[in-house]
Amino acid sequence: VKHPLMHEWTLWFTKPPSGKGDNWNELLKEVVTFSSVEEFWGIYNNITPTSELGLKADYHLFKKGIRPEWEDQQNKHGGKWSYSFKDKRSVPIDDLWLHAQLAAIGETLENDGDNEVMGVVVNVRKGFYRVGLWTRTTGKSIPGDKGEGRSAAKGKEVLENIGRRFKEVLRLKDTDVVEFSGHTDSAHSGSTRAKAKYTV
């Protein structure tokens, strides 16, 4: 018996660079696409845990058909919630990444119809792990978007609600701060360290 997921999901991996010449495109690899709970566990049980990956590796779990890149047409108006765990030895990163993935595929991060969650990401870096949640918009309506469109106030509320759920999934304290930034800000600053637009 297979328990179907609401969406199909694709797991991607960013290989740690081997030399100087490696660019983003050569390092990003599509791993596998799945559509059931059982397939998820089969994959989960057979891949290297985050805690054993090399520096600069990432896992990306995105809805099928969306590349885990700013440039993807479906991401280019969006942004991400993210939190960096600075104490790598004490943080249970494998549990946190598992729970982030289960929340994504189980569709518990947003309300029906929000249509914001694109995927979740874990980055292994020198001195920290970062877990991110990519959204379709930054709370503003997108030109040419189908449907009602949201007011700016409603858009901010939808995104903050998603940010709060993500914060719970990551088991953070109220006093911890999860930040949202738009991808265009990230692309322009050449890194993810861009101005936070919202915080929860």
Ligand code: M7G
């Ligand atoms: P990062 O992994 O988001 O953060 O970006 P880090 O600075 O903590 O490592 C690292 C670098 O990877 C960026 O400066 C880009 O060179 C590249 N990179 C990351 N992302 C998510 C993208 C992307 O979506 N598109 C492109 N072209 N490059 C990216």
